[in-house]
Amino acid sequence: MKESTVIAISREYGSGGRELSQILAKKLGWRLYDRQIVSQAAEKLGVGDMGFEKLKKFEEEVPPLPLSFTPFYLFGVKESPHSLNDKMFETESEVIRRLAEDAPCILLGRCADYVLRDRPDTYSFYICADDAFRAKRGKETYEGRTLSDLNAEDLKRGGYYSHYTNRKWGDPKYYNLSINTGTCSLEQAAGLIVHYIESVQA
Template identity: 60%
Template sequence: MIEFNVKGDDRMKDGTVIVISRQYGSGGRELAHILSRKLGLHLYDRQLIHIAAAKIGIDDMKEGDLKQLEEEIPPLSLKFMPFYIFGMQGEKPLNNKMFEAESEAIRQLAKDGSCIILGRCADYVLKNFPEAYSFYVCADDAYRTQRGKTVYDGKSLRELKDEDRKRGQYYTYYTGNMWGDPSNYTASINTSRITLEKGADLIINYIETLQK
């Protein structure tokens, strides 16, 4: 059993899980850290890569290689069948094993107690958990362009959008849904129009309202 959770904010129900999905350059990771600080909940991000790697016996790989493996999807062919509907026959690609292991870890963490999970299709993985709330963090091009220069080592908007394209392909391959579609999330937050601090407060207030 995975035991990293800490006691969270008493205003929320036990077992509350907050999932953050985000456009690259929107400040979603920073917002998730702010939520973690405000609520006293553990944030799971890159730790999930190592948990999944250990589950499938490849924990001796370097983190960069694990991240690349996690983010890529198997090559598609004319016989491609969506993973989420048909499953796989025979030996599964290592990418799929990684996704399955991460999903198993995410579900276990959600069962263990309140926490925050960043990305990794957790909104889909936890769609049947009654106290899981998912938020899509986005921003307009001007905001992302500025953050690309100041926060993301000078990345251009085109580079940020290329990363989004890869995330979208990964999400669709494993869930069958469209990444960023508002219907897949509890709510969307546009960080171009609100500070990250206030964005975190908005999420907290929203969940508290739903739980009343």
């Protein structure tokens, strides 16, 4: 696999996408970036003291934000939450581009597939699963969350993605490959990704 290769993973909540990415990172010996992207962007914006959950909530609240939702004001940032939301996306995009140039890596979420859409040797994968599989994982892995809870999270992800990319989240034409983890193990799914990239680059 080329040293310039970057893998961007998008995933439905409850599909096991994060765990699959961890397996993939271990298999390839690469760095996996997820929350680090948010943290590095927050540091650049001067709001690194904000907890990850607050940052994530802010990140997911795409414009127009309710006027009552102004978490950055608590940290002395005197700007509109609307413009700060855009700045967060722009800064995360800068972080993603830099990470992609530094070394082979795996990027989880954060519209990385869109941000790197014109970069050679970038491969994007959408991880999904059937409702039964997701409901089971929600109960066993995600502290008893129901399928409705998982779908609500996906609505946020889809809204955020669509707002900043003008694309429909999960549309297969925007990914190299979509994988249903309800039909194979996460280890097998990771193997499929490796095999796909190696086949394309051969």
